[in-house]
Amino acid sequence: MSFRPRIQARGVQLLLGRMMSRVHKDLRFTDIPKRTESIRVETGAGLVTCTVYRPSAVAAPAPVYVNFHGGGFVVARPQQDDHICRYIAATADCVVINVDYAVAPQRPYPVPVTQAYDVTAWVAESGTANNWDGSRLAVGGHSAGANLTAAVCRTARDRGTFTPRLQIIDSAPLDQLADPATKQSPIVKPLLTPQLMRVFTAAYVSDPADLAHPLVSPGLADDLAGLPPALVITAENDRLREEGDAYAKALEAAGVPVTHRCFEGVDHYFTHTGPVPAGKEAIDLMATTLRTALTA
Numbered sequence: 001m002s003f004r005p006r007i008q009a010r011g012v013q014l015l016l017g018r019m020m021s022r023v024h025k026d027l028r029f030t031d032i033p034k035r036t037e038s039i040r041v042e043t044g045a046g047l048v049t050c051t052v053y054r055p056s057a058v059a060a061p062a063p064v065y066v067n068f069h070g071g072g073f074v075v076a077r078p079q080q081d082d083h084i085c086r087y088i089a090a091t092a093d094c095v096v097i098n099v100d101y102a103v104a105p106q107r108p109y110p111v112p113v114t115q116a117y118d119v120t121a122w123v124a125e126s127g128t129a130n131n132w133d134g135s136r137l138a139v140g141g142h143s144a145g146a147n148l149t150a151a152v153c154r155t156a157r158d159r160g161t162f163t164p165r166l167q168i169i170d171s172a173p174l175d176q177l178a179d180p181a182t183k184q185s186p187i188v189k190p191l192l193t194p195q196l197m198r199v200f201t202a203a204y205v206s207d208p209a210d211l212a213h214p215l216v217s218p219g220l221a222d223d224l225a226g227l228p229p230a231l232v233i234t235a236e237n238d239r240l241r242e243e244g245d246a247y248a249k250a251l252e253a254a255g256v257p258v259t260h261r262c263f264e265g266v267d268h269y270f271t272h273t274g275p276v277p278a279g280k281e282a283i284d285l286m287a288t289t290l291r292t293a294l295t296a
Contacts, residue, residue: 006105009074009203012196013103021071021080024274027283032086039130043118045102045111050119051078052130053089053096061127063136063165063294064095066120066152070143070171070269072200073112076103080272081142084283091287094294095132097123101148104203112204113215116148117155124162136294140168140231140286143240143269144200147172150218150247157226164228166293168286171235171268174219174243176201177211183239191268192239219247224254231289232260233282238268259289 035054040047055062065088069081078100085096101115120139127134141149146169153167180197205211214221230251234244241262248260263270266278273279 006203008199009105012072012074012199013076018077021075021077021272023080023083023272024276024279026276027272027274027279028083029087032090034082034086035089041119041122043115043122045107045114045118048102048115048119049100051085051098051100053085053098055089055093055095058093061131061133062093062095063138064097064123064127064132064134065092065290065294066097066099066123066137066139068099068101068116068139068141068145068148070141070145071103072196073104073109073144073147073204074200076100081145084142084271084286087283088287088290091284092291092294094138094290108206109204109210109216112148113151113155117152120152120156120164121161134162137162137164138166138168138290138293139164139228140166140170140290141172142170142271144173144204146170147174147216147218150174151215153228154214154218154221157228165296166231166290167228168231168233168290169244169247170233170271170282170286171238171240172218172244172247173197173200173240174217174247176205176217177220178243180239183242185237185239185241185267187237187267190237190239191273197239219243219250224251224256227251227254227256229257229293230259231286232258233271233285234260234262235266235268235270236262236264237266240268261285
């Protein structure tokens with residue numbers, strides 16, 4: 001990666017990171033108690049800190065959901081998903097593992113993918129010692145975290161290691177080869193600008209030859225059969241909507257059970273920034289779909 005994209009990405013981290021990870025005050029679910037602990041997981045790309053959220057009233061080992069936050073692969077703020085993790089733990093009666101994976105430009109691809117997969121594999125294998133049921137596992141994420149979710153599910157399928165009962169793909173960048181200027185929105189000033197998207201991609205993917213790799217651009221893959229059932233959430237005004245819609249259709253065509261919901265009149269990351277009614281509805285859809293998948 002050249003010097004300039006690295007400097008731009010560091011600027012995003014320092015100047016925009018806190019703003020990008022701010023959650024609307026009416027989406028914080030402050031009425032839900034927070035029961036958390038911190039763990040560190042060894043991966044093939046270093047130690048990864050995770051926050052474990054536990055449901056309040058589940059006696060037996062509960063099922064488990066692994067969450068990957070967003071931030072364009074450059075913002076390391078897993079606490080931006082605190083509201084989602086607390087709501088899911090309480091509503092789906094599952095343990096939630098919120099993963100603080102490494103980010104670019106300091107740790108570009110494939111480091112985040114390696115960490116995301118290795119943490120999830122560890123969660124699947126380590127339930128007995130940690131009082132969760134690793135055989136009833138789901139994985140999901142938001143924006144960049146949804147891209148990592150797709151990569152984790154693909155790697156697990158290819159290695160034959162574990163099989164998530166559900167993958168949640170929320171507002172994902174799934175085609176990082178296409179010029180961001182070609183990704184349109186029906187509104188004049190959507191949250192994601194082509195320039196910001198270029199900064200994210202240039203920081204995350206050091207070698208342009210990797211842009212079409214299925215672990216970088218899952219939407220370009222043509223071998224989707226055998227992937228876990230999916231909940232795909234897209235937003236009408238998001239520049240990433242079309243690739244999310246296309247991925248849902250491609251999964252379905254490959255025989256993967258898919259629930260796809262495009263929320264009208266909202267933009268990228270509305271589950272964090274609002275509007276509040278749509279954000280709450282989407283988060284509840286995640287939680288109730290997870291509950292059904294993990295208790296079946």
